[in-house]
Amino acid sequence: MASHALSKLPPSTAHARSAHRPGLASSFGLPNAWLGARDFSLRSAGLACRPPRPRPIIATVAFSLPTAKPERVSSGENVPRWSRRAIKSFAMGELEARKLKYPTTGTEALLMGLLIEGTNSAAKLLRANGITLFKVREESMKLIPKGDMYFFSPEHPPLTEDCQRVLDWAVDHKLKSADGGEITTSHLLLGIWYEVDSLGHKILAALGFDDSKAKELESQISKPEYEG
Structure with a gap:
């Protein structure tokens, strides 16, 4: 009925009335007065409806990880660099500790960080042996219940002593x-496993990781072409 009535009006009147009704204006193929001619041209080209591309997430972490041996840095010792995936896994572990409202970042959070990053060799080995993020998180929450809903973890939850020893x-x-x-x-994963009193080690053992898998991993990382 509305379209039939508009058809009887002079062109200028129909245009003016439809400009105040955005839905009706678009149905007649007219520029939307609220959006402007440029937006109309984008919509007609099929570009304005496309969602914006997600921007890549960049972890804002240092090029090294915390150490309990600061004399290494002051002495100028040629300490090897951490891989990009290792640094990102550490950052993901901190974030997981905050999500679970833990006051500290422990070996269990570091283990979850490896699996959250997902593309690293340690995560691939764990998944190949049936050790997933869901299982590790479930075991972790058995050992450390989730924090109180009103507790907010610090931005960088301090490392537990065993987590620092792993690094x-x-x-x-x-x-x-x-x-x-x-x-x-892979060095991080081995460090967690060899820290036998840590929660990370207990979780790995509960999920089927053992010394034979650790020895196999240790033999792999000694190869020059190995990447982790």
């Missing part, structure tokens, strides 16, 4: 190997 173990192991390259996520 330093990874650096020490890489230095002893003297094979060059970066410290990888």
